[in-house]
Amino acid sequence: MQSKVYHILPRAKRYKYESGLLGKFEHFLKKFPLDNYVSKKEVVPLKIHLGNDGAFRTIRPQFVQKVVERVKNIPAKPFVTDSVRIAGYDYLEVANRGGYNHLTLGAPVVIADGIYGNDSIMVEAGELLSKVAIASAIYDAKSMIVLTHAKGHIQSVFGGAIKNISMGGVSAQPRNGSWKEGRGKMHFLHGDIMKWNKEKCILCFDCAKICPAECITFIDNIYSVDDKKCFRCGRCARVCPEGAIEVPITNEVFMKAVAEGAKAVLSTFEKGKILYINFLIEMQPECDCMPIADTPVVQDQGILISDDPVAIDAATLDLVTNVMPLPGSLAEGITIEKDKDIFSILHGKNAKKQLIEAEKMGLGSLNYVIDQVGD
Ligand code: SF4
Numbered sequence: 001m002q003s004k005v006y007h008i009l010p011r012a013k014r015y016k017y018e019s020g021l022l023g024k025f026e027h028f029l030k031k032f033p034l035d036n037y038v039s040k041k042e043v044v045p046l047k048i049h050l051g052n053d054g055a056f057r058t059i060r061p062q063f064v065q066k067v068v069e070r071v072k073n074i075p076a077k078p079f080v081t082d083s084v085r086i087a088g089y090d091y092l093e094v095a096n097r098g099g100y101n102h103l104t105l106g107a108p109v110v111i112a113d114g115i116y117g118n119d120s121i122m123v124e125a126g127e128l129l130s131k132v133a134i135a136s137a138i139y140d141a142k143s144m145i146v147l148t149h150a151k152g153h154i155q156s157v158f159g160g161a162i163k164n165i166s167m168g169g170v171s172a173q174p175r176n177g178s179w180k181e182g183r184g185k186m187h188f189l190h191g192d193i194m195k196w197n198k199e200k201c202i203l204c205f206d207c208a209k210i211c212p213a214e215c216i217t218f219i220d221n222i223y224s225v226d227d228k229k230c231f232r233c234g235r236c237a238r239v240c241p242e243g244a245i246e247v248p249i250t251n252e253v254f255m256k257a258v259a260e261g262a263k264a265v266l267s268t269f270e271k272g273k274i275l276y277i278n279f280l281i282e283m284q285p286e287c288d289c290m291p292i293a294d295t296p297v298v299q300d301q302g303i304l305i306s307d308d309p310v311a312i313d314a315a316t317l318d319l320v321t322n323v324m325p326l327p328g329s330l331a332e333g334i335t336i337e338k339d340k341d342i343f344s345i346l347h348g349k350n351a352k353k354q355l356i357e358a359e360k361m362g363l364g365s366l367n368y369v370i371d372q373v374g375d
């Protein structure tokens with residue numbers, strides 16, 4: 001059976017609020033039967049990525065506020081949430097500076113795995129991860145709305161709904177465990193630490209500067225990692241301009257691990273209780289956890305809504321397939337390969353792999369039909 005994906009087009013063809021993307025989104029939400037997913041009086045997580053200082057291309061607070069408003073009309077009780085990616089207290093400060101706070105959104109902003117990042121519940125995952133720690137504010141929820149800023153990602157190639165629930169729903173450091181039960185296991189399945197190539201290293205120290213655990217040191221210009229403090233986020237390897245840091249995992253295994261993480265998060269909900277909203281706006285080449293916002297690689301494609309995470313991510317990738325890269329962006333001048341999405345071309349790996357794995361695990365369907373909303 002085909003899953004339905006609603007598509008709100010990005011253009012504003014008239015100078016009227018109702019013609020703009022925010023107005024069309026508000027109108028869609030008012031008509032959409034959200035009470036099929038969210039029950040009255042329920043406390044509902046709105047799962048987003050809260051960004052980073054410098055990463056200003058996250059979902060604009062105005063769109064999140066419209067979802068808050070609609071959930072309150074049910075009436076239910078929304079809160080905006082993500083799990084710890086940098087220290088929890090600092091992450092809330094980042095969120096506030098990015099415009100995500102109770103005043104702007106009309107709902108509390110809460111760290112899903114607590115201010116220390118260790119409030120989580122162990123859940124069975126799959127053959128690769130075995131068990132993972134689900135952030136408790138997500139684990140305890142009966143329904144959820146997943147708001148995802150679509151973008152590229154050096155390791156997972158593409159960041160969509162599946163990556164959002166997987167990486168963002170699983171804690172980094174569970175209270176009675178380690179990165180081995182957290183999202184670090186997706187990045188570093190077998191537990192080896194990164195390999196440093198001295199010959200390639202130009203001693204720029206970008207890896208040490210980005211490390212959220214402050215566990216990379218260079219004594220006498222020799223790289224060293226505190227194995228106990230490192231929670232295996234992989235960011236040091238992603239920022240290294242010389243490819244001098246190697247993460248011991250293949251792309252295939254990583255993609256499957258991400259799908260397994262998503263499956264573990266979804267296992268804590270009854271079927272049909274999650275709605276996904278992908279924002280195909282300002283799609284930059286890398287994740288919102290980086291301390292920068294690069295220029296978008298393709299033109300805005302609007303907003304997608306579905307209750308199938310595989311279908312919505314497949315539709316997202318299809319909308320950035322066979323499109324022209326934006327001049328002045330990282331994608332400028334790349335050779336467009338027929339039927340390949342821009343993120344796969346840019347990062348030299350197949351973005352659809354995580355969706356294929358997710359479909360095999362029963363998370364949803366790659367077979368979808370688009371229902372276009374408005375003009
Ligand atoms: S980011 Fe790469 S090149 Fe720069 S210091 Fe670290 S390992 Fe060396």
Ligand code: SF4
Binds near residue numbers: 214230232235
């Ligand atoms: S993987 Fe790299 S950036 Fe992440 S915590 Fe470990 S050393 Fe730091």
